[in-house]
Each structure stands twice: as C-alpha cells, then as structure tokens.
Amino acid sequence: LRTHGITKNSEEFKNPAEFAVGEQLTADSSQFTDYPNWYMEMKELGYNYRITDFQCALGTSQLKRADEGVQRRREIAKIYHNAFKEIPEITDRNIEANGRSTAHSSQLTENGHAYHLYVIEVDDRLGLYNYLREQDIYAQIHYIPCHLMPYYRQFGWKEGDMPNAENYYKHCISLPMFPTLTDEQQKFVIQSVTTFYES
Numbered sequence: 001l002r003t004h005g006i007t008k009n010s011e012e013f014k015n016p017a018e019f020a021v022g023e024q025l026t027a028d029s030s031q032f033t034d035y036p037n038w039y040m041e042m043k044e045l046g047y048n049y050r051i052t053d054f055q056c057a058l059g060t061s062q063l064k065r066a067d068e069g070v071q072r073r074r075e076i077a078k079i080y081h082n083a084f085k086e087i088p089e090i091t092d093r094n095i096e097a098n099g100r101s102t103a104h105s106s107q108l109t110e111n112g113h114a115y116h117l118y119v120i121e122v123d124d125r126l127g128l129y130n131y132l133r134e135q136d137i138y139a140q141i142h143y144i145p146c147h148l149m150p151y152y153r154q155f156g157w158k159e160g161d162m163p164n165a166e167n168y169y170k171h172c173i174s175l176p177m178f179p180t181l182t183d184e185q186q187k188f189v190i191q192s193v194t195t196f197y198e199s
Contacts, residue, residue, distance in 0.1 A: 005046030010035045012043065069179040073115040076181055080118055083190040089197050091121040091171070117142060121171040128196050129173060135192045140174045 007013075013020070013035060020039040051059070077094055084090045094115070119142065122128055132139045145165045147157035159166060176189055 001044075001046045002049035003046060004042060004048060005044040006040050006042050008040045010039075013039075013041050015041065070114050072179040072181075073177060074113070076177060076186060077113075077115045077118055079186060080120075080175065080190070084120060084193070087194065087197055089123045090193075093121070094118060115177060117174045118177040119143075119172050119174045121168065122173055123171070125171055125173050128193065131196045132189075132192055135188075137176065137189055137192055139176070141169075141172065142174050143169060143172060145169050 017033055017035050020035045081092055081095045084092050125141075129139055129141070143165075145162060146152060147162055148159060148166070175193070176185070
C-alpha cells in the first residue's frame with residue numbers, strides 16, 4: 001500500500017516472463033523463465049507513502065534525543081498532575097493504572113508512557129478553552145468521536161450510539177505538552193487554569 005500497490009516479488013507476478021521481457025507472445029515462447037530486474041507489477045491501488053531522504057535524516061536525528069524528550073514529557077506530566085489533583089472541576093486520568101489513581105505512588109508515570117498529549121476533562125470546557133486563548137495559551141481539543149464524522153454518519157452512526165466517547169469529547173481538552181516547554185511556561189499554564197476555576 002505504501003508503494004503504489006507495486007510488488008517486485010516474482011512469485012506474485014501474474015503476467016508471463018515473455019511479456020515482462022517485451023517479446024511477442026507465441027505458443028513456443030516458454031524459453032523466457034526469468035523476469036528482468038526492472039519488472040514490477042501493480043497488484044492493487046496504493047499510495048506513495050515512502051518518506052523522503054530528508055525526513056529519514058530528521059527522524060534519525062530525533063531518535064537520538066527520544067529518551068531525553070520522553071523523560072521531559074514525564075516531568076511535565078507529573079507537575080500538571082500534582083497541580084490539578086485538588087481542583088474538583090478537573091478530572092485527570094493521565095496518571096492512573098487499572099482504574100485506581102497512583103497519585104500517592106513514588107512512580108507517577110507508567111512504564112513506556114510517552115505523554116504525547118496531556119488531556120484533562122473539565123467542566124465548562126468552552127469557557128476554559130476561550131480563557132486560555134485570551135492568555136495566548138493554545139490548548140487543543142482532540143478525539144472528536146469518529147462515528148460522528150460525516151464520513152461515518154453516512155453509514156447510519158448517530159449521537160447516542162457511543163455515549164462514553166461522546167461524553168468524553170464534551171469535556172476533554174489538551175494542555176501544552178512538548179519537551180521544550182519551559183518551567184516558566186508550564187507555571188503560567190497552571191496558573192491560568194487555576195485562576196479560571198477560582199474565579
């Protein structure tokens with residue numbers, strides 16, 4: 001699928017080797033048993049999903065800093081969690097295991113958790129979102145329920161079909177989370193969220 005649906009595996013070829021070579025097909029043209037090196041066949045409709053050399057080089061350089069980036073994300077997550085755990089309007093499911101909070105554990109992050117996002121669930125999400133934007137804090141809303149996207153609605157999906165996902169969507173908001181987030185920037189985000197719920 002990533003290479004236009006093309007294969008170079010001769011065991012999967014459908015056309016005869018004579019055709020691949022470019023010879024006229026005849027009743028006795030079975031002398032061609034090997035496919036030339038250039039030959040390939042498109043088996044299905046595919047795409048050009050191969051990344052460029054530049055993207056490969058960038059990815060390789062980023063992988064060298066991956067452990068450092070994940071560690072920083074975990075630090076940010078722990079600070080967020082400790083800051084919000086006493087605010088009743090905020091539900092923070094980021095640092096939980098098997099449905100029970102590990103807030104009092106010395107290990108606040110699950111093994112392997114990279115904290116790509118830091119999502120909390122809040123009352124008055126729209127109000128918080130707009131307030132943070134006024135402070136130049138660009139929170140985001142992720143995870144719009146897939147079944148309510150127009151593509152899936154055409155197949156009959158409707159509101160009420162997946163109430164847990166729909167309820168989650170009504171309350172979720174992603175806070176700034178990236179390895180280069182400074183302590184000062186994070187303190188400002190926390191202060192802004194706290195101020196919103198104190199007012």
